[in-house]
Amino acid sequence: MAPTRYEGRDVRTGRSISVGVKGETIADVRRENRAEPGPWIAPALLDIQLNGFGGYGFNEAETSTESVARVVRSQWRAGIGAFLPTVTTHSRDRMLHSLRAITAARRDPLIGGSIPGIHLEGPHISPLDGPRGAHPLEHVRLPSWDEFLRMQEAAEGGVLLVTLAPELEGAIPFIERLAEAGIVAAIGHTNASAHDLDAAIQAGARLSTHLGNGAHSLLPRHPNYIWEQLSRDELDCSVISDGHHLPASVLKCILRCKGVEHTVLISDAVTHGGLPPGTYPAAAGEVEVAADGRISLAGTPYLAGAGAHLGQSVSNLVRMGVASRQDALRMASLNPARLLARDDRMGALDAGKLASLIQFSWTEEGIRVHRTVVGGQVVFDEGAG
Numbered sequence: 001m002a003p004t005r006y007e008g009r010d011v012r013t014g015r016s017i018s019v020g021v022k023g024e025t026i027a028d029v030r031r032e033n034r035a036e037p038g039p040w041i042a043p044a045l046l047d048i049q050l051n052g053f054g055g056y057g058f059n060e061a062e063t064s065t066e067s068v069a070r071v072v073r074s075q076w077r078a079g080i081g082a083f084l085p086t087v088t089t090h091s092r093d094r095m096l097h098s099l100r101a102i103t104a105a106r107r108d109p110l111i112g113g114s115i116p117g118i119h120l121e122g123p124h125i126s127p128l129d130g131p132r133g134a135h136p137l138e139h140v141r142l143p144s145w146d147e148f149l150r151m152q153e154a155a156e157g158g159v160l161l162v163t164l165a166p167e168l169e170g171a172i173p174f175i176e177r178l179a180e181a182g183i184v185a186a187i188g189h190t191n192a193s194a195h196d197l198d199a200a201i202q203a204g205a206r207l208s209t210h211l212g213n214g215a216h217s218l219l220p221r222h223p224n225y226i227w228e229q230l231s232r233d234e235l236d237c238s239v240i241s242d243g244h245h246l247p248a249s250v251l252k253c254i255l256r257c258k259g260v261e262h263t264v265l266i267s268d269a270v271t272h273g274g275l276p277p278g279t280y281p282a283a284a285g286e287v288e289v290a291a292d293g294r295i296s297l298a299g300t301p302y303l304a305g306a307g308a309h310l311g312q313s314v315s316n317l318v319r320m321g322v323a324s325r326q327d328a329l330r331m332a333s334l335n336p337a338r339l340l341a342r343d344d345r346m347g348a349l350d351a352g353k354l355a356s357l358i359q360f361s362w363t364e365e366g367i368r369v370h371r372t373v374v375g376g377q378v379v380f381d382e383g384a385g
Ligand SMILES: [Zn+2]
Pocket: 121, 133, 188, 189, 210, 214
């Protein structure tokens, strides 16, 4: 049988590209040196930090197989072909509940094809106001490998990424064990000293999670844990470019320090992301979604998470003039795939890789997705409604 073909403008070259797909795999790629007027084509986006979207979250008492599947479908519409559902600091029972629901949802081949694994953000984070962010203090606790094993068992081995604070008692041997198990250890929600960071890197830590957020609002000018992490070439860095969490100047400086190859865009979007403007009930009190997508604790200036999906984060970064289209897309596809050691299958349009791609236009608002293909299956088609 002849391969199904997807044609468009290669986002890396601006030239014509035709991707032939057989089954779940890219069978061949034809590149021609001519301008192509049609839509752009790029690898599907990969978000390594997503807490929920469209009214459904991964950390709720109500989190279920169906709610996880709903979030997956909402992401397909936006060009996100895969993501790591992010389970955050809570009671052990609640975290196990979330892990089991996500793991059950992954058993559906189509849904599971969009969830390569899980990100555990906490509960081993700084208890301090500022670094702790919105994680509930009562559930913050010291690293426990036994507890991790129980969580990993509930996830059936699906946890691929763990964010923790390396200054906590027991954190360094914990990071060593993560690294030995092939799980990415990330530094975040931390008050680490330079010494703590060096020990974490030595133990195998590889990422700074949402650098510049989950931090004190006031810090010594230097040294502080933001400069220190910026200066460590061993650490890749993830950033939230929703237009609210970090100003363009900070995004630009992080990008120049780390380089395009070592920066990963994340949405860190929450349950209320993508909902129409209004006030909604939430665990931490009422949450207000503004017309521009900003999500805050109602009646306060405090952000209550990110409202933009990863496609909007890519668009924002380009609109702010911080990165080219090509680089912004790379930071949301190839770079996270490489971090997770999935770049043999994901993050690029090459023969032999998984056929996960998007066809889209650049509009004034940014990316408008026409079609999303995951593992050779069309999971979203604008024309099909
Ligand atoms: Zn966080």
